[in-house]
Amino acid sequence: MLEKTGIPIDDDLKKVIPDKKRLAKGPVVIIECFQKIPCDPCAISCKFGAIKPFKDINDLPQVDFNKCTGCGICISACPGLAIFVIDKNYSEKESLVKLPYEMLPLPEKGKEVYALDRAGKIVSKAKVVRVQKIKNKTNIISISVPKNMAMKVRSIKVEDKNQ
Amino acid sequence: MRETDIAIIGGGPAGLSAAIYAASLGAKITLIDDGLELGGQLIKQTHxxxxxxxxxxxxxxxxxAKKLIQEIERCKNIELITNATVTGYYEDEVITIIQGADGNIMKKLKAQRIIVATGASENMLPFINNDLPGVYGAGAVQTLMNLYGVVPGNNVLMVGAGNIGLIVSYQLLxxxxxxxxxxxxxxxxxxYLxxxxxxxxxxxxIYTSHSLKEVYGTDWVEKAVISKVNKNFEFIPETEKELEVDTICLAVGLSPLSDLLWQAGCQMKYIVELGGYVALRDDHMKSSLDNIYIAGDVAGIEEASSAMLEGKIAGLNAAVSLGYRVDNFLELNINLRKxxxxxxxxxxxxKVKIGLEKALIKREVD
Structure with a gap:
């Protein structure tokens, strides 16, 4: 399906999502990279050795979730914009999703945006918790979403005041 | 007449890498490019x-592109001829160059070695009304948007989900x-997924197993009709869908720009996995002619990263073939190939690997 639509399905995702126990501990990376391509910046960017060094440049990323702190440095390093950080413990009712964002305008901290799923469908509203401007221009946006949306939301839509 | 050690035709990733590598060995390089600025397709790639x-x-x-161009500018032994097209290759190893916006400057250059890094041209797609304004190649859309800051249209249908189609769609968004x-x-x-x-x-x-059937409009594109296709790429009746678009962006593959290699008399072969006619080459990127090397998309359609490596290999070997010395020549060659x-x-x-195998001339000694 992924190869036909560009949307990963549950069978793809279950290979890259940490178990419930790890998710319950707090922020952790999810790398939605399912195809062998020559690319290794994620492993090089990780300062904790959580993304294991590649033997072959074409390897798929392998994550040691126990070493991952959810710092998110790999999010902007990934050329494919395929890396997200999820914090299921963000608050009682909400989870935090950190995602890469290369569109303009950037959302504003504290404002509401639309939360989109992997097909680009609006699935809920989200609150912008943090906007990190990154030197390589893959900025990192942290949004809070209802807990049941944490594994669905992978993009945002910002209302452009100029349009 | 101007003379040089190595003429490099094309200032994209392959040509720039070849120039830097060969110049570092001391060879006198003349780099000819048809763009207003160097970099080839790299200067449009924002991803x-x-x-x-x-x-x-x-x-x-x-x-x-910026990094490579800076390096080129630091090399005193690289001469640049930009905004210029190489129009011919002659038996006495002379190439003719037409330069300037009006093409009214003609130069002749005699080069002991030539590295052809001319890249590729975009493929066209036959469909009804494909000559209406609003039908673009993906490269043209990138040039308008990313070089000149011009919006090509408001509502785009992208044809082709290869890397170019996907990347240009993202840039449009x-x-x-x-x-x-x-x-x-x-x-x-x-x-890439x-x-x-x-x-x-x-x-x-993204509609796979679909293609563009026809486009409507009076003075420009107003509507597109897409349809499902079977595995022989024939339209399946009654599966048409109309889309309100004003722009069609074609990203349906590239063909190596190999005209000069034909003219020079290199041994050519149609290799579908490499995108069309390419020159046969050995693993030093040397063609069937001792003085002509190739690198980048003209040698087979691939990525910029492989083009840069092929350029380095061609640059290294062309320079060494002229007697320029480097201590660990064999090791460098082996590492670049690795x-x-x-x-x-x-x-x-x-697919590319199958194609490359078909295009390879086996050398007897290393």
Whole structure:
């Protein structure tokens, strides 16, 4: 399906999502990279050795979730914009999703945006918790979403005041 | 007449890399490019590249171009002839160059070695009304948007889900332009799936096993009709769908720009896996003629990262063949070839590898 639509399905995702126990501990990376391509910046960017060094440049990323702190440095390093950080413990009712964002305008901290799923469908509203401007221009946006949306939301839509 | 050690034709990733490498060995280089500025397609690439750190992974194409051009400018033994087209190759190893906006400057250059790094041209697609204004090649859309800051249209249908179709769709979205859909005649997305996913999650549908059938409009594109296709790429009746678009962007593959190699008399072969007619070459990127080397898309359609490596190999070997010395020549060659091999060691490169095998001239000694 992924190869036909560009949307990963549950069978793809279950290979890259940490178990419930790890998710319950707090922020952790999810790398939605399912195809062998020559690319290794994620492993090089990780300062904790959580993304294991590649033997072959074409390897798929392998994550040691126990070493991952959810710092998110790999999010902007990934050329494919395929890396997200999820914090299921963000608050009682909400989870935090950190995602890469290369569109303009950037959302504003504290404002509401639309939360989109992997097909680009609006699935809920989200609150912008943090906007990190990154030197390589893959900025990192942290949004809070209802807990049941944490594994669905992978993009945002910002209302452009100029349009 | 002007003379040089190595003439390099084309200032994209392959030609720039070849020039830097050969110049570092001391060869006198003349680099000829038809653009107003060097860099070839790199200067339109706003996305981060894949590959390893040695191949600028994670860096945007436009930044890679800047780095290469800076290096070129530091080399005193590289002469640049820009805004110029090489129009002919003659038996006495002379090439003719037409320069200037009006093409009224003609130069002749005698080069002991020539590295042809001319790249590729975009393929056209036959469909009804494909000459209406609003029908663009993806390269033209990139040039308008990313070089000149001109919006090519408001509502785009992208044809082709290879890497170019996916990347240009993303760039259109970044420019605030609506991408109505991407159609792909093959049953699977051809480009990197991470590119596909990042567009998909911004709401752009990708229709595989679909193609563009016809376009309507009085003075420009007003409507497009897409249709499902079977595995022989024939339209399936009653599956048409109309899309309100004003722009068609074609990203249906590239063909090597090999005219000069034909004219020079290189042994040529049609290799479908490499995108069309290419010159046969040995693993030093030397063609069937001792004085002509090739690198980049003209040698077979691939990525910029492999083009840069091929350029280095061609530059190194062309310079050494002229007597320029480097201590660890054999080791350098082996390492560059190893890097290339690693880049191609993935399922998406299978086709290219089959093609390269068909294009290889086996050398007797190393």
């Amino acid at each position: 981060k590249f894949f590959g390893s750190e040695a191949q600028f992974a994670g860096i945007r194409g436009i930044e890679i 970044q420019a605030g332009i609506k991408v109505e859909a991407i159609v792909e005649a093959l049953p699977k997305i051809g480009g 991470v590119h596909a996913s990042k567009i998909r999650r911004l709401g752009v549908p 890097e290339l091999k690693e880049l191609r060691a993935n399922p998406l490169s299978e």
